[in-house]
Amino acid sequence: MKKIQKLMERGCKILGSEYAILGGAMTWVSESNLVSAMCNNGIFGVLASGAMDGDLLKKEIEQTQAKTSKNFGVNLILANPKLQDLIDVCLEKKISHIILAGGIPDKSIMEKIHNGGAQVMSFAPSLAVAKRLFKQGLDSLILEGSEAGGHVGPVTTMILIQDILLNLPEYPIFVAGGILRGEVFASMLQLGALGCQLGTVFACCKESLAHPNFKKAFFRANGRNAVTPVQLDKKFPIAPVRALENIGTEEFIAKQREVLKKFENGEIALDNGRLSLEHFWAGALRRAVQEGDVERGSLMSGQIVEIIKEERSISEIVNTIMEEAERFLARNGL
Numbered sequence: 001m002k003k004i005q006k007l008m009e010r011g012c013k014i015l016g017s018e019y020a021i022l023g024g025a026m027t028w029v030s031e032s033n034l035v036s037a038m039c040n041n042g043i044f045g046v047l048a049s050g051a052m053d054g055d056l057l058k059k060e061i062e063q064t065q066a067k068t069s070k071n072f073g074v075n076l077i078l079a080n081p082k083l084q085d086l087i088d089v090c091l092e093k094k095i096s097h098i099i100l101a102g103g104i105p106d107k108s109i110m111e112k113i114h115n116g117g118a119q120v121m122s123f124a125p126s127l128a129v130a131k132r133l134f135k136q137g138l139d140s141l142i143l144e145g146s147e148a149g150g151h152v153g154p155v156t157t158m159i160l161i162q163d164i165l166l167n168l169p170e171y172p173i174f175v176a177g178g179i180l181r182g183e184v185f186a187s188m189l190q191l192g193a194l195g196c197q198l199g200t201v202f203a204c205c206k207e208s209l210a211h212p213n214f215k216k217a218f219f220r221a222n223g224r225n226a227v228t229p230v231q232l233d234k235k236f237p238i239a240p241v242r243a244l245e246n247i248g249t250e251e252f253i254a255k256q257r258e259v260l261k262k263f264e265n266g267e268i269a270l271d272n273g274r275l276s277l278e279h280f281w282a283g284a285l286r287r288a289v290q291e292g293d294v295e296r297g298s299l300m301s302g303q304i305v306e307i308i309k310e311e312r313s314i315s316e317i318v319n320t321i322m323e324e325a326e327r328f329l330a331r332n333g334l
């Protein structure tokens with residue numbers, strides 16, 4: 001057995017996949033075609049549910065199940081008002097893993113999922129939260145550093161590894177954010193991770209149905225272009241969403257300036273000002289992914305975009321990771 005296969009064993013067992021790699025959920029990107037292609041290529045695909053309701057999610061799950069016989073995960077956003085319905089749909093459709101994102105799940109949600117026969121995965125921004133979640137019955141944790149694409153926490157993968165992964169060797173933990181090369185993947189497993197979750201590289205892979213303009217923007221970009229928005233004033237907090245900078249990024253700063261000025265002049269209430277900033281990016285990810293609006297859409301991307309320069313298939317991506325990992329382990333006599 002290859003060394004990397006041996007290192008992946010525990011992660012593969014938990015995920016039920018050939019490789020200990022999760023294709024992280026990406027709203028509008030991780031739909032049935034991409035997720036089933038991930039599963040059919042041996043990785044653990046995760047369907048994104050974004051702001052879907054139960055009926056939509058049911059359809060998407062059914063379409064995915066029609067294209068693969070492998071199990072896959074479903075990512076649910078905790079703030080979705082339809083959360084309970086979405087959990088019911090996942091359980092009814094015998095989804096093996098539910099990944100709860102966008103907050104810290106409470107015990108009752110985890111119990112409901114367990115009673116329905118699925119595993120719960122979630123995220124933690126600190127060691128204390130990680131410990132609490134595991135105590136409450138979390139099955140496995142994904143540590144996602146701020147290098148990642150999409151909504152991010154304030155702390156990098158490197159810090160989370162040292163704060164959480166290395167302090168909880170007895171618990172199942174996957175690592176995400178800024179990982180692509182096999183050498184780094186193998187190193188994460190040696191540090192005790194069960195596997196890694198990758199997102200950005202799959203957003204622009206061959207099987208992704210994202211608009212060609214969206215993918216081209218990724219291949220042209222450098223890591224420094226994948227930024228979180230500047231926040232002009234603490235009174236108007238801005239969600240930290242990592243995306244490629246474009247005209248929209250500039251306009252968002254101008255919008256904040258305008259709202260701030262109106263607020264200071266007493267022309268707008270705090271809540272309304274906040275709401276207008278929240279609405280600024282509404283629909284922007286869909287416009288970028290589906291319509292190819294790379295100027296004003298949201299090009300959510302991680303800093304790993306630095307080393308993604310061409311469109312590759314999932315199997316090319318995974319085979320490269322495995323070859324690099326195996327070479328690295330052999331070179332270092334590991």
Ligand SMILES: Cc1cc2nc3c(=O)[nH]c(=O)nc-3n(C[C@H](O)[C@H](O)[C@H](O)COP(=O)(O)O)c2cc1C
Binds near residue numbers: 299
């Ligand atoms: C376009 C895009 C959309 C994303 N949407 C979600 C989402 O809906 N839910 C979620 O938990 N993570 C989301 N993520 C994060 C990914 O699932 C994954 O954890 C992350 O991309 C991994 O880091 P990487 O981009 O450095 O590979 C998104 C990422 C991207 C690039």
